[in-house]
Amino acid sequence: MTRVLLLGGTTEASRLAAALARDGVEAVFSYAGRTAAPVAQPLPVRVGGFGGAEGLEAWLRDQGISHVVDATHPFAAQMSRNAVAACAATGTPLIALERRPWAAGPGDDWTHVADIEAAAAALPDAPERVFLAIGRQHLAAFAGKPQHHYLLRLVDPPEGALPLPDAEAVISRGPFGYDDDLELLRSRRITRLVTKNAGGDGARAKLDAARTLGLPVLVIDRPALPPRESVETVAEVLAWLHAERGV
């Protein structure tokens, strides 16, 4: 029997959930539980960690999961590593639904850095107005550069004080559009952008707006992951499921 675990938290995961529900594929959608009001799904939803790779392994067995689709964010590396390990241990077929990384084009002024700490180290000493588009989890890495003004864009209002002395948090959930992002960068007089290389359409507008304004961008490269089968579209995941189990 086919019973899919869909590891979510991205726009693409929600699109895949809609396709699985439409096709009548039995599936469970999993959220980490990072946001107060996650996007509703047309599938049964579970929320919260599994307890590491071993916890996930036990959960896959208990739940009779036949296939796992990892549609988490490209920077959710721990979850993806755990999925590789637990699927190998249980012999469960695994596929990743992974967005293609963004690539610089003509007119872009990008500097690639290896991780969040390297992005903080690469900021200049002279004060700037930085759009720090990295979510809320790793803001403390920038506490060592308190001279900058930071613009943050968060899904939920921050609980408690931010680790940055001079910051403005805009509360908003993607996908984001070019006109709005251009207006955001202009109105806040942003001089530099810091972003993860998330890929996909939903968060790319800020890069197009930065190009229009000639702003330098620090692009944080994706964390390395173990080898796994990977596709870029919902249609390819569905084709994989058809080929695997004839669903």
Ligand SMILES: NC(=O)c1ccc[n+]([C@@H]2O[C@H](COP(=O)([O-])OP(=O)(O)OC[C@H]3O[C@@H](n4cnc5c(N)ncnc54)[C@H](OP(=O)(O)O)[C@@H]3O)[C@@H](O)[C@H]2O)c1
């Ligand atoms: N990182 C980002 O930039 C980013 C951006 C947008 C959305 N997201 C989404 O936010 C979630 C958390 O991201 P993260 O960077 O904190 O991931 P992470 O560092 O890889 O995950 C840390 C732990 O959170 C739990 N977890 C993560 N994703 C889960 C899921 N879909 N279902 C159940 N448990 C999950 C797992 O706990 P256990 O070890 O206990 O199983 C995992 O070991 C992900 O689902 C991701 O798709 C992340």
